[in-house]
Amino acid sequence: MLDAVLISQDILDLALRSTVNTDVHVAVSDHVVALRASLRDRLRDEGLDGIVVPFDFDAYNAQATVGENLLFGTMKRPLMTNRRLAAHPYFQQLFRETGLSTDLYAMGLEIAENAVELFHDLPPDHPFFQQLTFMTADDIPTYQALLQKLQSRRFEDATPEERSAIIRLSFAYIEPRHRFGLLTNELMDKIVSARKQFHAHIPGDLAELIERYDAERFTPSASLMDNVLFGRIAYQQADASERIRAVMGELFDALDLYDDVLSIGLEFDVGSGGKRLTMVQRQKLNLARALLKRSDYFIFNRPLSALDQRVQDQITRNIIEDLHKEGERPAIIWVLSNARLAEMFDRILLFDRGGLAEAGNYPELSEKNGMFKELLS
Template identity: 30%
Template sequence: EYEKIPEALSGRRISYVGEQVNLFTGDLKYNLLYALRHDPVAPPTYPSSHLAYYRDRLQESKKAGNSPDDINSDWIDYDAAGCQNEAELDVKVLKLLDEVGFTEDLYQFGLSGYLKEDAKQELKDKILLARAEAKTLLQKDEFADLVEPFEMDRFNDNARLIDNLIFGTFDEKAHRYYYESIHPFVLSTLEAQGLKDLLVQKGIDIVKMLAALFKDLPPGHEHYETYRFMNLDDMPDYENILYLIETEGLENLEYDHLEKLLLLPFQFIPAKHGYGLIDDFLKTSIVKARQYFIQNLPYRYKKDVSFFDHVSVNLNLSIQENILFGKIVFSHFGASEKVRQLIKKAVDRSKLIKDIEKIGLLSFVGVMGSRLNPIQKQKIGIVRALLKNPDIMIVNGATKIFEGKMRDQIEGYIHQEMAGKCIVWALDGREKKSDFDQIIMLEKGVITNEQNSKASKTNAKMKGPK
């Protein structure tokens, strides 16, 4: 009978979740809602300047015999999920994630996430309120000295040198570019303030220090992570630069080589990487150069930089960094746990928790979900299967990975969400047989035993359609 059902129907009305969940490269929300993407339900809204291009592209697609459907349309079948709009669907998604114990993960993802450019002012105001709450909490003995705040007239020992120089962040596109090259006005600032040669020498010192440090370290040593701004594979290139300096002189070094040396101290964090290279004289000089950079930044470059401003949200900082408006002190033992407690209090007081969880839905899961651990992947797979509101749900070893109370809770939630519908569950011996109306024993694909269970009153409504 199943083979007679059209795939378009079976795919919508039947859910399957097995021992290993497959995820797509993309964000968390995309993976959760994938099973609800059936047909375009609402066309995208393009600005008038893009309409002609869109029409031309549509005509080309039709002439080539391709689908006229726009990939940028809203493809989510809200009715299938039992929702009327995106807001209701978000509520349902958060509810199901909470049921499988994913809320704390989602919250942490959200704290590491970023606001979009079109974020509502109401959300920005909440973040600023949380920042004010955090500032108040940091003045208490319990949380004292946990965070070094961004201050215009001070060097921040727990931030990178480049962050101290520009007193802000490059925007996303500029960051990707200027991580591998120097911003033109940063270079102009260093030259104007007489810091270029000094920082080139600091770059040379860093290469020598790391060459000696990495020489006898085994693979996987923690120092590789500490100094990850220096890729071990690039060390031969840097050592070659040192050789050229010794044989041909620093004054004859090509600009590309000078640039590589300059970029090294930019990534240096004194409190993390050691105070020896960044002395008080250099710190004072960087703060002075900061004033020059801010006051003289040309108009054409202003879009590249978002300055640290205590009365505004920085879109290039994570939610956590925006709330703290500073850097966690590396030398403070147990700082990370105490900071989590501080942020939680600030978030609760500013009623920001649900907003952060929604931001967490947009977190990148990595290539094929590589950023998630197996338990997280499995929870996502279960929620994805439940979100499509299926008539039949097939569970094949999907809860094996969970232990003890967590397993009992998740299995209970599956039964609860599927009440009145049909569950086909491949048992591994740890599930309660009394939870099911009918139990079928198979051996080599042949039914060897079949029995009805009267013991479960909780799931008496779970019989599938006849």
């Protein structure tokens, strides 16, 4: 049924975005290290070994954010944000001792200047803002005013709040993605050095909140995707994410984990009214829900309007075949968007301006010089 409405891949994607309950999905968590190795081997065999840059405690990962490189782990509690972490006294001390405060402040200023210059006159709903990880459309006026205030002022002259607002921009910066040319080899080395110092002397309260990346074990606070990748996908590779997802699906199947992973996706919190799903996903899900009932009667009123025509046609054919399995013949009334799909139905009713214009079967109406034949042409 999931395959009939072409939603299996969507559910797999939701699973990859989810954290895994290790008490429930033991098989998945137990096989993650093996999955990592299998993924690396598969990508290498296909000449795609550069598509994922693995995490390495001794090296800067250029495909990860500055914040991810500093932390080299995940935060166990969602309420502990990068902003709160940066305000922690230990982090503040680390920044002062390593000199990263001034480095990241300078980086943040350049990010703010570039972002304001490039995006200040764009409407808030412009698609560019979906790619802007370090700033929202609502932040632009705030940083525009802050830049004017900080003009010609040194780091020491800025207030702690102003420094924090600027420095936090650097945490979300990824050189290959944003391409402002701000990360030098010297700065990357300094960040790796600070990372080592951070973990070497981490205080107990932070140690309880941060789960360090470990190539030999599962990380419960990270998503399934992050656990299997144990790295970041290279931004320079076209269609890299799609290819990775396809390979992961095949690996889950090979290790007999596919159904377990799908069940993780089915547990995904879609939000009130499914607001965390796309319109396409909601329409597919509504269809799947209707099919579960295995009713004697089905009425579908253009249920796939958000999908492109090719996918609509495929799902329609899949559903008709699914409902006719094992000799079942439920009554199906379907308001179609593509007249050619009418050949799958026993009887066709064509309405025009609120009235019945033509009625008959497909062979009759396709031969008759009428409105239905015009729709087919």
